[in-house]
Amino acid sequence: MQLEYRKLTDEELTQGLSSLNDWAVENGQISKSFTFDCYQKGLVFASAVGLIADRMDHHPDLFVAYQKVRVSMNTHAVDGLSPYDLELARRIDALG
Numbered sequence: 001m002q003l004e005y006r007k008l009t010d011e012e013l014t015q016g017l018s019s020l021n022d023w024a025v026e027n028g029q030i031s032k033s034f035t036f037d038c039y040q041k042g043l044v045f046a047s048a049v050g051l052i053a054d055r056m057d058h059h060p061d062l063f064v065a066y067q068k069v070r071v072s073m074n075t076h077a078v079d080g081l082s083p084y085d086l087e088l089a090r091r092i093d094a095l096g
Contacts, residue, residue: 003087007078016086023089029061030085031072032092042069045095052091058084 001012008016017023023032036042046062046069053059060073071092075082 001083001086003083005075005077005082005084007075007080008082008086012083013081013086016083020086020089021093025081026072028080029072029074030081030089031070032089033068033070036067036069039066042067045069048095049092052095053088056084056088056091058088060088 001016013025017025017030021032023030025031034042034045036045042064046064049060049062049069049071058073058075060071063070063072071089073085073088074080075084
């Protein structure tokens with residue numbers, strides 16, 4: 001799938017989500033929660049997500065709590081989900 005700012009079709013979204021681990025559509029965004037064994041590891045993870053997002057110029061919502069980071073995103077420019085959201089999710093998952 002080409003990385004571009006356009007709204008995904010339902011079929012593209014379903015196919016894209018099937019290739020990701022535990023991402024789900026909630027309130028018009030794709031979201032996933034990550035769990036860590038301490039607060040510091042969650043902060044480091046959130047910082048790494050921020051760096052990846054900034055390089056892509058595609059910025060998710062991050063919620064950092066004790067031992068948990070929730071990442072949610074959509075593409076405001078298309079008022080929905082775009083290939084950028086799926087690609088950012090893939091890169092976040094690759095953090096390990």
